[in-house]
Amino acid sequence: MPRELKEHGTPAAYERHRRNHERPCEQCRLAHNAAVADYQRRTGRGRARQRAMTTLARHHPQLFASLHAQAWLAEPGTDRKARVRARQAALRALAKHESVCDEFEPLLAAELHTEDQAARGKQAPQD
Numbered sequence: 865m866p867r868e869l870k871e872h873g874t875p876a877a878y879e880r881h882r883r884n885h886e887r888p889c890e891q892c893r894l895a896h897n898a899a900v901a902d903y904q905r906r907t908g909r910g911r912a913r914q915r916a917m918t919t920l921a922r923h924h925p926q927l928f929a930s931l932h933a934q935a936w937l938a939e940p941g942t943d944r945k946a947r948v949r950a951r952q953a954a955l956r957a958l959a960k961h962e963s964v965c966d967e968f969e970p971l972l973a974a975e976l977h978t979e980d981q982a983a984r985g986k987q988a989p990q991d
């Protein structure tokens with residue numbers, strides 16, 4: 865029994881057009897563009913969040929240092945990965961800390977805005 869072909873209007877169907885050296889149909893092209901935009905939004909969100917947390921740490925070095933010390937104590941390992949995990953844990957704790965969490969959302973919103981501008985600048989070609 866032949867493998868069932870996916871309907872048009874999905875990223876998989878778009879890839880099938882490309883593999884068959886066909887010009888993707890409108891439905892498939894739209895589905896592909898939406899998937900690309902979604903991917904950029906999700907990865908962009910992660911990067912924007914990371915930058916917003918780093919900025920917050922720069923604004924509150926003492927609080928961050930104390931959260932970092934706590935995270936490091938709680939960390940079972942001591943290798944490079946453990947250091948990265950401790951730093952990430954401290955950044956997340958800082959973003960949620962009640963004395964500074966009001967500052968985090970505006971920082972994140974600003975970074976997301978920057979990320980959106982960048983995504984619009986390099987949007988996938990229309991074909």
Ligand SMILES: [Zn+2]
Nearest residue numbers: 872873889892
């Ligand atoms: Zn199609």
